[in-house]
Amino acid sequence: MDRLEPTLFEKSSPGRRGCTPPTGGVALVDPKAVLGDLVREEPPALPELGELQVLRHFMRLSQLNFSIDTNFYPLGSCTMKYNPRVNEQTARLAGFARLHPMQPVEAVQGALELMYDLQNDLQEITGMDGFTLQPAAGAHGEFTALLMAAAYFRDKGEKRTKVVVPDSSHGTNPASAALAGFEVVTIPTNPVGDVDLEQLKAVLNEEVACLMLTNPSTLGLFEQQIVEVARLVHDVGGLLYYDGANMNALLGVARPGDMGFDLVHLNLHKTMSTPHGGGGPGAGPVGARGALVDYLPGPRAGKTRDGFEFYQPSKSIGRVRMFWGNFLVLVRAYTYIRYHGPDGLRQVAEGAVMAANYVRMKVKEYFDMPYDRLCMHEFVLSAKTMKEKKGVRAMDVAKRLLDYGFHAPTVYFPLCVEEALMIEPTETEALETLDAFAEALVKIAHEDVGLVTSAPHNTPVGRADEARAARKPVLRWEEGAQ
Amino acid sequence: MDRLEPTLFEKSSPGRRGCTPPTGGVALVDPKAVLGDLVREEPPALPELGELQVLRHFMRLSQLNFSIDTNFYPLGSCTMKYNPRVNEQTARLAGFARLHPMQPVEAVQGALELMYDLQNDLQEITGMDGFTLQPAAGAHGEFTALLMAAAYFRDKGEKRTKVVVPDSSHGTNPASAALAGFEVVTIPTNPVGDVDLEQLKAVLNEEVACLMLTNPSTLGLFEQQIVEVARLVHDVGGLLYYDGANMNALLGVARPGDMGFDLVHLNLHKTMSTPHGGGGPGAGPVGARGALVDYLPGPRAGKTRDGFEFYQPSKSIGRVRMFWGNFLVLVRAYTYIRYHGPDGLRQVAEGAVMAANYVRMKVKEYFDMPYDRLCMHEFVLSAKTMKEKKGVRAMDVAKRLLDYGFHAPTVYFPLCVEEALMIEPTETEALETLDAFAEALVKIAHEDVGLVTSAPHNTPVGRADEARAARKPVLRWEEGAQ
Amino acid sequence: MNYIPHTPQDQQKMLEAAGLKTPADLFGYLPEEVKLGRDLDLAPGLTEHDLFRHLEGLARKNVLATRGSFLGAGAYHHYSPAVVDTVISRSEFLTAYTPYQPEVSQGTLQAIFEFQTMICELTGMDAANASVYDGSNATVESVLMALNTTNKPRVLISRGVHPHTREVLKTYLAAHDVHLDDVALGEDGRTKLGDVPEDTAAVLLQNPNFLGVIEDVTALTEKAHGAGALSIVSVQDPVSLALLKSPGACGADIAAGEAAPLGLPPSYGGPYVGFMACKKQFLRRLPGRLAGMTVDSSGKRVFCLTLQAREQHIRREKAASNICTNQGLCALAVTAYLALVGPQGLREAALTCLSLAEAFKKKLPAGYKLLFKSPTFHEVAVECPVDPVELNKKLAERGILGGYPLGADYPEFKNGMVFCFTEVNGAAELDNLLGDLKALVPAAAAAQEGARG
């Protein structure tokens, strides 16, 4: 049976509808009379379906997805941990969900208190002096922080044009740096997976505004030379930027501020458990130390004797979005932090690191392990030998895992590892699940090559022809589109 | 891959937990000291799982189910129409969900108003003079009404020991009658699907308390002699009882009260769209006419000058449950009625009857059609010839429909039709769905016998060995149970 | 009418197929005298937005306590984790029917099986059903089981059984030739069972009883058994079973009651969910659905409804019970709740209840007296210095929902009130109550009491 669902447009039938907006007893005007030739002649060709038909459409679509709630999802670098359901409840409280962003401050004291407390919590968690909650995602936070760095150096009268990133860095790092007007300098990883110090020294000079570092790195490794790295960057007057996407490994254990970082962003949609929603929304708050705090985007939540308020940091780079942030995401993150408290957050880090090392030990002899040492919350395997010997690539292993009911790891990232398989179990999975996943990986390593390279076999659809999609892009439905 | 899910008990691991109740800062006592030997020695062996593990367990279990939200569900006699999502929202309003049933009336005026208005709405819809909202389901309503009939005749000094039901009646009808202490007399259906009048006359006498009738009957047919039937029953001093499970066909079109019925129950979990929840909860309010109103279970919601109250009908048979009814089900039903208004409810009936007749016309030539006339909201096919000629039974057709993604019709009911397939499309399905379903039925009629008799093939599991289940019942999990 | 997806063209097509022209033709053949021939006299339909606002308005007319609720009396508010509502909101559970087709209902069936198992564990029994309507109906159905099993005509009913349940029992058995004898409570608030006549089918207790007192179930059960009667224990708050010796361990034959406190909100009393569990020998007398384990055509372990020969759709007037629709989704909520709290969480909740009640007893302000000295779980019966109904009105003004006044059901305790404490109250709310109770004692009564004490 074809399990795929027709599009909304194919199901549309003129005259059906799934919602009647309120009319509110108002006498309707003739739009043509009011608007003249500003009026739209042809209504937009939206689909027409009844309420059940719409609901069923989306329920059936949902059945084609893997998700944390239904499947183990060890997608490296994405921290696919349990998204607590109580967060969904608190984010739906009328006093939050129905609040208008332009209400006067006296009418939003609860929201401001939450934001203020969250700023403080994030400061304490990272060892920073101030936070903005505006950025909508990690990349947005990176860009925000780099604009702050640019403004900071501008004020200091320093012309710094370069941002340094390791070759293991996430793609958003160099992309954000470029967007912020910097030239990107990439440095290699050394044989044990840390930053190559000599290469770093070679590129560091007075033109460098910033070194962007993920710690633990995207190799899942703690940067052991971090203190030295910080000293080197600061010695040339540069700033150290912390990509907090991997902060889950260090909650309550170590703080970027104590490592010498000047700027950080956190991915609340990873570390703080807010759901990914098939792509977003997220929240990427940015923290700063010392003089940089004044450059944070404004307005920020503040506290006065009479209550809570918004204020503009003295040298603010200005807004990076409308309104105040992805507020309901912040509510979820705040709920999560308050649930855990200091003890709980440390246990999160311990649990995540423990689980990753456990799986690593169970599978490492069956794959290449480019950096074979105690890992943090994730680790990176390589299918290099497998590819060379059997023609089985990382992507094949990933697809075959789908057949076992597990989501695929992140593949081909970081770029500095050939045939990379990046595995992040998170702290919220039961030992039995970790065992079953490790067993599946080991099994796949021994399976018939054809079976693996033609995988997946048990999923709703087979491998998609991505080349065809890109060659002649069909990006919207049209009669006869396919 | 085995898609089945281990039980909670098999997933349990000592020390895990999915919820920590609030402790509320109270100093804990030693239960042994307080309770002595009343104390439990061994804790109940409940399973121990983390929060995500529990959630994922139930999400995975849910994936093994068909449901209205995901599949067409033409289960005859069950009115599996769309369960509107707004009803779920109104039933979750804190002012309803958190309300304690023993709060004083002045604190529950909104709840009482809703119940009072619902009583009135149901009266108007059925043409009755009064309603109780206590019964929790249809069968509960039947039993309640029969107790009322018994009390009514007791008060009149009449000794009536019999309840008459047609052979097409639902099993709960005779079962309720027996539970209420009556002797059950079954009469046959005549060749056109109505009550056999001669047989009815033959059994009617002063010993008969009540004739229970479903109209439209479970054959999906309107009882055309209803006026005559009512006269006959009333002529011997008996009462006419309306099993309202099929009221969906007649909303705003005809009312049991106008047909001569004295007592009715409605299935709000059918006609008024409250979700079936895999078996319940429902609500089976009972309505009565004339003198019988005084016999309704109390307390009922009433209205005074100062607001709303509870009162006891003068000759009430007493409570049939704790508290006031399946209140949150009532909230959903009330929401549904208020959504539709008079116009909408009539359209419900029209739509349901239209859809049933449409499907009937499309499939009737491929099956036996014992009563081939304009139907109401459902119709009954028979696989008699199919069974005789090809060995394909109604159950086989039902199972094969599952392969096409449709839930099976009701089978082997009503008992008066051999190899019955009872199909109720409801008003909430799109024409395309009705077409696809009819096509599947026709296709199955022509399919390879082996394919059909060994169906289903595309479901999570195959046919269950029900004989084995009954032979040596395993009704609870135990180590080594299987 | 967004729930009906028929366009005018669709309607035309459907009508034509049946050889008809207008929707009215669908009903053309109905006898004229039964045709309504007018619109129903109901309020006009509302858009979803106006509808929701209307319901919000009604909900707002109900009053929720802001400083604590201490009302129990059969409905107990425990904390229900967010996951429970997620589970019962899941489309495939919410909008499925009774699992008649096991091939596409394993989710519901396995959950019922898990529910049955956990009810057995809690009650110490061998078998449990998939639910009945509510605690009172479960209790009444248990009595019917006993009557049918023993073929004896008498039931002894403790006055400690919930007044609603006792009333339902009377309603149900009005038509039967059965003697329902009340058994009084003693000075200690416990059921004072005298000699049990030999024609007794069952002795029915509630534990803890309606006045909050924990019964000596073992002793009462022995007495019942001595006369060849069954012992039935009704439980209105199964959270208590985490701490109290189970009915099964006390020797009882049937345990029944209300499972709603395990995960459902107070819901103004419904939908709740009755549970029934019994010893092995009575298994085939259980009413309602039963899920059992079996195998499918390929030998896989699966679940299905079983022993259906007891049921109305097979046996009609000879069925063990008339029940068809039960409280499935509520039982699912209970299953999810118990899986989440586990043995540890349930015990903690129960212990907090007990501890709060004990703290209340210790700190009871002058002017109030405990009605009984016997051990209690989370409800405490108190003699108030003023009319409890009036007292509750004053408490309500202070945002507190008071206890249950006993006068109407137990005239002998005119000024009696039962206060209930659960883990959602916490110490702070207990202090609110104690403070207000103290403040609301008439000076005279307090002084008098103080002098006495």
Add this chain to the structure above:
Amino acid sequence: MNYIPHTPQDQQKMLEAAGLKTPADLFGYLPEEVKLGRDLDLAPGLTEHDLFRHLEGLARKNVLATRGSFLGAGAYHHYSPAVVDTVISRSEFLTAYTPYQPEVSQGTLQAIFEFQTMICELTGMDAANASVYDGSNATVESVLMALNTTNKPRVLISRGVHPHTREVLKTYLAAHDVHLDDVALGEDGRTKLGDVPEDTAAVLLQNPNFLGVIEDVTALTEKAHGAGALSIVSVQDPVSLALLKSPGACGADIAAGEAAPLGLPPSYGGPYVGFMACKKQFLRRLPGRLAGMTVDSSGKRVFCLTLQAREQHIRREKAASNICTNQGLCALAVTAYLALVGPQGLREAALTCLSLAEAFKKKLPAGYKLLFKSPTFHEVAVECPVDPVELNKKLAERGILGGYPLGADYPEFKNGMVFCFTEVNGAAELDNLLGDLKALVPAAAAAQEGARG
């Protein structure tokens, strides 16, 4: 810690596998100077129950209007049907990541494809992306597209564009060598575009603009095109597109803005969802995810992310944009909303908005004056007889959330206020507002106005 299912035994097993003894050993090798060595200084953890109560307490400190909200200013409250929340609460949508593995992500992918299609339909454009952060970011990204496409250094920005968006634009382009020129509004409240310099990359408008006035997009677009500049139209409430000529039909090159009014609650401003749509020739410059149609290994129609060579994970510093995580679930809500209301429902909502605003204009009490005579959609700029901030305080006392005072952003309209009307207000709330506005006019002002009128 119910989210972490590791028992002490589990921990032991995991640690042993890694050759370790205690959790602390996992971090033993970290440099001493970076180890925290103490607990974080945060409030202690709460049980779920206490947590929910705490958040309820915070939510209650926010004030919601009881007699009507007339605040728009970029955030518009339309009715969102219950099904929308059901869809976005669905586990498989809510807790999935970006659909990197199409084999197990067809649900998300097809929904994105449907979203893209509907955005194209609304805007009259050829291609749309899967969403960006919000309306301001969508607008800014459009400007970046224009800058990259034309390689010209100037952008003309109407002062009718939302002040926040203009601010974000300045923030983003601070680092770039770009001239951002403000274009003033005329007496009629419309953008008064003079000569467009030849080095202009784009002219940026908002329609309807921040003061509620509908722009002559066609004319402005022609002017832009005349100078070889692109025309970008920012839309803050796409409900307006049901009634207003689409940007595409007006000849614009890029349409971008905020889709949150299509199904999302006000949410105190986020998460919202920026949309971007453009003419075919700019398609490969679109930032963010794009879902495309293709076939799978068996020839079945399927969807996948496509044109990923534009993106950061492939192109790194050379990517079209740095965006990775977008607003997926919000876009799903929009998709569900549009599927539910359909063309008919969207038009009705829009028409009710328009009609309410027109009724407001007609019944405007003496003392208040319309700032502009030009056609408007659902926002109306008014000159108030008193300080609008003070006026709002008085309205708040009466349960009304007033309009947006213009003074801070548009000093020239010191007493200006923009009122917004949507279908959730209805005639009754409009009357509430009109009544209160009238009552709150100082007698003097009213008299003066009355004499004049």
